[in-house]
Amino acid sequence: MTKRGNVSLSVLEDRAKFIRKETVRLSRIAGAGHYSSTFSCAELLAALYYDQMSIEPSQPGWPDRDRFVMSKGHAAIGLYPVLADLGFFDPSELDTYTRLGSPYGDHPDMKKVKGLDFSSGSLGHGLSVGLGLALAARMSMRDYMTYVLLGDGELSEGQIWEAANAAGHFKLQNLVAIVDRNGLSIDGHTEDVMSVEPLEDRFAAFGWDTQRIDGHDFGAIRAAFDRLGRGGQGKPQVIVADTVKGRGVERMEMSLDWHVGNLVGEDYDAVMSELDAGLRPFVAEDIK
Template identity: 75%
Template sequence: MPDRQQGGGRNVSRAFLEDRAKFVRKETVRLSRIAGAGHYSSTFSAAELFAALYYAHLRINPAEPRWPDRDRFILSKGHAAIGLYPVLADLGFFDPKLLDDYTRFGSPFGDHPDMKKITGVDFSSGSLGHGLSIGVGMALGARAQGRSFRTYVMLGDGELAEGQVWEAAMAAGHFGLRSLVAIVDRNQLCIDGRTEEIMAIEPIEDRFRSFGWDTRRIDGHDLDAILGALDGLAAAGRGRPQAIIADTVKGRGVKRMELALNWHVGNLAGADYDDVMAELDAGLQPLEAVS
């Protein structure tokens, strides 16, 4: 894959993006140890998505974080913020040393992001299910102001059980918000178990299409597929909103966590911490190795 130009002026290669996805996973493990627990597996499934979006695609400028024409990113699955914070720091939105006190008393960095405290964050999350509605509002705001930025919303597949998500999907289709992009991290599990057993959400593409969306489905760990989908998005304007269904593996990158129900939240200590860091350093292993 040839070098790419990021919105903030970076040339990035596939190798660089793979390294940044590894960085997301390793920082998630490090920050979880500081906090005493963390959302490992929900963040690992989104690592390649974070890397592709922030280092190769989003129109952003860390030197001007409130730039009116920047793309907006809404992390609706806000519990994965532990993997987003290091990316924002790495890009220069704030001093990386601030993360050394992650979740400690007085730190602006919590389990979910607070847009009033953290530079580079466009949405304060909490209970899941609200992000797409906020995205509809931002896209309508861009239209009212005559701006061409896109609004990206990353949703977890578990939160698709929330009725508000589908009210927002219906509104986006009705208003023709082509500048709105939903990215579903389809990692197959929610906190209570497999999504199709808790509350079936398939066929996701057909459901979004029924509300007037253009959709495509990709391998959410394949950087070429992710970048191809992002590059193939229609320009902002009036038209069908756009959804990318990214098939991922919850816990991807650490064998003991891959599709394991007991790692939605957890804590690594001692030899387990060292073993996982070594496994991440070794790089992604074939999915056939998943037990």
């Protein structure tokens, strides 16, 4: 079982680099990939899966596991390597990514991939699903937490705010929304396309506890997780994580050109070298 708060910051930093590197590798297999959207949430994924959530890779259906909903499902390319790395399935299976018959598609399918609690396609549904999972925990008298990773672009969907309202009404303290606030969507800057600020005030108006942090700072991420209440009745909780779209690869940072892209030839090699700097192999003992 993954134990909360038991991993060094250096290991978490290494795993974030691993997520980025695997995203680049898998994108080459597919012929295209969501680089920048995945890079902005690499630290958040690493912190959740290696340090925060209670999960058991040998028992994907463990009833008391914490749940994770990747509402911004186009970043699944960064989640699959984490699941394989932790032992949910053999890492070699990732070599089939997006190939005909592969369970590993551009968006996640919980019926095909071990370790997933949500199938994504069209964005905007994840918080509603997380709401249902949190209510299910209460009804079944289990104390697992449900974490939902939201993209800031999908916050213009009305369903997000219906779920936010319902979560506040039902006082679901076991529901944690994490907003990957990278400021860009496929159509441009979020504040130009459809303003989402002031995010803390908007969630607070629906009865949520709010925090705002640097989403690339593992110390800040861990401190935010440490402040979360667990279980019981209370306010649902949101962490607004300010991030940089494309973080880790200079040419991609805050660029609208890399929401979807394909690195080939010397460009691929240069980006992999950039990400390779300081990368070390992960061993299971790091999280024990």
